[in-house]
Amino acid sequence: xxxxxxxxxxxxxxxxxxxxxxxxxVHDGALEFAAVASRAGVSxxxxxxxxxxxxxxxxxxxxxxxxxxxxxAYRPTLSEVSDDWWLCEKERIRLSVTFHYGxxxxxxxQQQLLGDAVAVRHQRVRGERLIAxxxxxxxxxxxxxxxxxxxxxxxxxxxxxxxxxxxxRVALARPRRLSRQRVVRELQxxxxxxxxxxxxxxx
Numbered sequence: 001x002x003x004x005x006x007x008x009x010x011x012x013x014x015x016x017x018x019x020x021x022x023x024x025x026v027h028d029g030a031l032e033f034a035a036v037a038s039r040a041g042v043s044x045x046x047x048x049x050x051x052x053x054x055x056x057x058x059x060x061x062x063x064x065x066x067x068x069x070x071x072x073a074y075r076p077t078l079s080e081v082s083d084d085w086w087l088c089e090k091e092r093i094r095l096s097v098t099f100h101y102g103x104x105x106x107x108x109x110q111q112q113l114l115g116d117a118v119a120v121r122h123q124r125v126r127g128e129r130l131i132a133x134x135x136x137x138x139x140x141x142x143x144x145x146x147x148x149x150x151x152x153x154x155x156x157x158x159x160x161x162x163x164x165x166x167x168x169r170v171a172l173a174r175p176r177r178l179s180r181q182r183v184v185r186e187l188q189x190x191x192x193x194x195x196x197x198x199x200x201x202x203x
Contacts, residue, residue, distance in 0.1 A: 013050045015040045017064065020057055021104050029108050029115065031058065055118035062119060065109050066126040072099050074133055085146045086197050089137070093191065094184045100168050101180050110169035131161045138195065147195045156194060163190055
């Protein structure tokens with residue numbers, strides 16, 4: 001709940017976010033405040049008590065999406081999966097693909113909500129945060145001996161996150177989506193090749 005907001009205000013804000021999500025999906029990325037208010041069952045002025053503008057509302061949706069994605073796939077160490085760094089990374093990819101396939105805005109987020117410059121800039125900031133995190137993770141894989149030392153961790157992080165985003169954008173935009181399992185395998189193979197990873201842990 002945002003600071004200083006009542007429980008009722010918080011519930012209204014969540015209804016507006018849900019309504020905005022539904023509007024974006026129904027209208028393929030288009031969004032109007034009046035339509036959001038109508039879908040949420042609130043007065044036409046209600047959205048302005050929670051969001052200063054349409055851009056502000058889109059930024060809130062972006063933050064909600066990326067916060068969920070990071071909490072599911074990027075913040076956890078996944079140490080319960082394996083003590084092998086690479087096996088944990090394969091699971092991280094699976095979780096990311098599953099999240100995008102299951103989230104109402106999964107496809108639209110990979111199109112960068114075109115048409116709103118403020119939202120696109122904010123999404124770029126969130127994307128850069130993911131890239132920085134990926135670079136640190138590649139460096140960790142190097143310290144653990146799973147990623148060769150000659151790999152540039154920063155460049156690899158950018159390549160990996162860019163590859164994930166573009167792959168998901170194409171896969172989710174198809175009239176008949178590829179299976180999640182197929183996309184997971186393709187991305188895992190891509191990451192393995194980029195990082196020159198040997199599949200088996202050296203004994």
